[in-house]
C-alpha cells in the first residue's frame with residue numbers, strides 16, 4: 001500500500017520566461033525578467049529562446065503525458081497577454097495559452113497555473129516603477145480577471161505569485177535601484193504591501209469568477225537551524241524564517257502584519273501607506289491552500305543589530321548572508337549536511353520539518369511546487385543523460401513527503417523543479433534541473449532536441465506506482 005493518497009497529484013514545474021523563448025513574438029511585451037537576462041546575454045543564455053517551449057509545446061506536452069504527469073505547474077506571461085501591463089489585451093497571447101491548456105487537458109494533465117513568476121511587464125516599470133505605485137495593483141487585477149475569464153472553465157488550480165517573499169528581496173527583480181539602504185527598504189516595504197493587496201484582490205476575484213477554483217500563494221520556504229543551542233542563535237534562526245517567510249504566510253492567512261513584523265517596519269521607519277479599505281481587502285484574500293518551494297535549509301548564528309543605526313537595524317550585503325536582509329543573523333555552513341556544487345545544503349529531513357511547521361500553523365492543504373537539484377548535466381556519447389544525483393535527491397525528498405503525510409500533514413501533491421531544463425536565474429543553462437534535457441548550451445543553441453534523462457524514467461515509475469516503489 002502506498003503512503004500517498006489516491007488523489008495525490010504528481011507533477012512537474014516551470015515558469016514562462018525560463019522556458020518559453022519567443023520573447024517578442026506575436027506581440028509579447030518585454031518583462032523585467034527579459035530585461036535582466038539581456039544584461040547577461042554576452043556571457044550566458046537569456047530569455048530570447050530559453051528552452052523554446054513557444055515552438056515545442058506540443059512535443060513537450062507529449063513528453064509530460066508519457067512521464068505520467070497529473071498536473072503541470074507553469075506560469076502565464078503577463079506581458080504576452082497584456083503587452084504593456086495594463087492596456088490592450090493581445091489576442092495572440094491569449095490564444096497561445098488556450099492552445100497549451102487545451103492540449104494539456106486532452107492529454108489528461110491538469111493545468112496548475114501561476115499568474116506571475118518574476119516577470120512584471122517592463123512597461124509598468126517605465127510607467128510607475130512597478131509595484132511601488134498602487135496603480136500596479138489595478139493592472140494586476142485586470143490581468144488576473146482576463147485570465148480567470150479566459151481559462152477559468154478549464155483551470156481550477158491557480159497561484160497568484162511565485163515567491164513574493166523572495167522576489168521582494170532581490171532588487172533586480174523589483175527594479176529597486178536606490179543606493180541608500182534605508183530608502184531601498186522603504187520602497188521594498190511599499191512594493192511588498194502592494195503585492196499583498198493585489199494577491200488578496202486576485203484571490204477574491206478567482207473565487208467569484210472560477211467555479212470550484214482553488215487559489216493560493218507559492219512561497220519560497222525557509223528552514224533555518226541555529227548554529228548552536230545558545231538562545232541568541234535560536235532566536236536568530238527563528239527570526240530568519242520569520243522575517244523571510246512566515247510574515248508573508250501570516251499576511252496571506254490573517255490579512256495583517258503580525259506584531260513582530262510591524263515592529264520591524266516601525267523601527268525601521270518604513271511602514272507603508274495603508275489606506276482605508278485595505279484592511280477589508282486583505283481580510284477576504286485568504287488562500288485555499290499553501291504551495292511552497294523547497295530546495296535546501298539554512299543555518300544561522302546571532303549577529304547583533306548595529307547600534308549606530310537610528311532604528312537599531314543593520315543592513316548586511318555581500319557573502320555574509322544569502323541575500324539582502326537586516327540584522328539578527330549570519331548565514332553559516334551546516335557541517336552536518338552536504339552542499340550541492342552550487343552551495344545548496346541538501347536536507348530532505350528539513351522538508352518534513354517545513355511541512356509539519358506550516359501545517360500546524362495554518363491547517364491548510366499544501367502542495368510542493370518546486371523542489372530539485374541544479375547540476376551541470378552532461379549529454380554522454382551514448383546520447384543519454386545519467387543523473388543519479390538527481391534521482392537520489394528527489395527520492396529522499398519524496399520519502400520526506402511520505403513521512404509528513406504519515407505525521408498527519410495534508411499534502412495534495414508534489415511538483416518538482418523542473419519538467420525540462422530551463423534558464424536558471426543566475427547560471428543560464430549551465431545549471432540544469434529538468435527531467436528532460438534540452439540540447440543547447442549557453443552560447444550555442446544547437447538543435448534544442450528534447451532528451452529524456454535517467455531521472456525521467458525513474459520518476460515515471462514513481463508516478464505509475466503512486467510512490468509505492470520507494471517504500
Ligand code: BG6
Nearest residue numbers: 015162163293374423424425426
Ligand atoms: C526558485 C524560482 O526560487 O528557484 C525558480 O522560483 C528558480 O524560478 C529556482 O529557477 C532555482 O533557482 P536558480 O537560481 O538555480 O534558477
